Amino acid sequence: MKIRGFTLVELLVVIAIIAILMAVLMPALNRVKKQAKIIICKNNLRQYGLAGIMYLDTYEDSFPYTFTWLFQDGGRGCRWHDVQYKNKQDGVLWPYLRHKDIHLCPTFKQAAKRKGCQWCDGSSIPIEPQYSYSMNAYLGGDGQGKVSNVSQVAHPWKKIFFAEENTWAIPGLSTHSINDNNLRSFAPGGGDCVSTYHNPPTGGDLDEGSGVMVFVDGHVDSIRAEDQKEIGTFVLLWPGRFLPDWYQQ
Secondary structure (H helix, E strand, O other): OOOOOOOHHHHHHHHHHHHHHHHHHHHHHHHHHHHHHHHHHHHHHHHHHHHHHHHHHHOOOEOOOOOOOOOOOOOOOOHHHOHHHOOOOOOOOHHHOOOHHHOOOHHHHHHHHHHOOOOOOOOOOOOOOOOOEEEEOOEOOOOOOOEOEHHHOOOHHHOEEEEEOOOOOOOOOOOOOOOOOEEOEEEOOEEOOOOOOEOOOOOOOOOOOEEEEEEOOOOEEEEEHHHHHHHOHHHHHOOOOOOOOOOOO
16 A cells, blocks of 8 residues: 655645644733733732631721731831741731732732832842732721721722732822832822733733722722723722812812
C-alpha cells in the first residue's frame, strides 16, 4: 500500500487556521482572565462585609475604629507593601477574618507594580503588596461627622463600608492614595477615592477603569471612575442623611 502524507501546502493551511483561531480566542481568554480576577476581588470584599456585620452583631451595632480594624498601628505609610505585615494579625477585626488570602486583590498587585507607590517618599521597602482594602473613615470614630453605630447610617445600602484604593492620586478625583487602613474623602476631588484599575478602557489607562466596594448592608458593587467623579467619593462615604453645608459638588 502506498501511504500518502500531508503536502507542504496542506500543513501551511492547517497552521494558518490555527493562527486565526488563536487570534480570535486570545482576546476572549484575556477578558475571561480579567473577569476571574474581578470575581476574586469582589469575593474578598464580600468576606470583609460579612466580617464587619459579624463584628457589629457582637458589639451592639458599633463599628470598629477605622484606624485599628486591621492593624493596631493603622497600617500607616508603607505597611501595605511591607512583607513583615504578611502575618501581622493584631487588628480588632482579625478574629472575623480567618482566611488569610482575602486581603489582596490580584489586580491591585499588578497595578501597584506598574504604578509604584506615590506616598513612599523614597522608601527602600520593596513593593510586595500585603493588603489592598480600606475602611470608610466616617464610620467608627474617625473623620469629621463621624458615626459610631450602624443605626446612625442613613441608607446603609448606599454607604461604603470597605473599598479598594489606588497607589496613586488622580487629578480631579483624589489627592491621596493608599497609605493606611482608612478611606477618607473630604471634598470633590480631594482625599482618597475608590480604585480605578479594573477594566481600563482601550489603551490601558488605569485612571479610567473601575473599582470595587462593599456597602454597610453587605452587598458588593463596582463603580467606574467617571461615575465616581460625577457622584463624588465623599457622597458614597458620608453616613449622614444630608451632606454638610461646607460640601459643594
